[in-house]
Amino acid sequence: MALIITDECINCDVCEPECPNGAISQGDATYVIDPALCTECVGHYETSQCVEVCPVDCIIKDPNHQESEEELRAKFERITAGS
Structure with a gap:
């Protein structure tokens, strides 16, 4: 599931x-x-780095973009394939 930043x-x-x-x-x-582009940091880190540093806890899972761990890892692999 991708993340979203609230208002x-x-x-x-x-x-x-x-x-x-x-x-x-x-x-x-x-x-x-x-x-x-959001993989919740799957493939990079154990936790979502933006969530870790947000001082107001306004970054949440986006219910409109639900993805499994496997889907997030596949997205990570597609994004980083050219790196």
């Missing part, structure tokens, strides 16, 4: 550089996560 985001800028897939970017009002 509680305070734009503190700490999550964006933590994302190993470049899935986080500045949106119109708050940061946003591209579900096509």
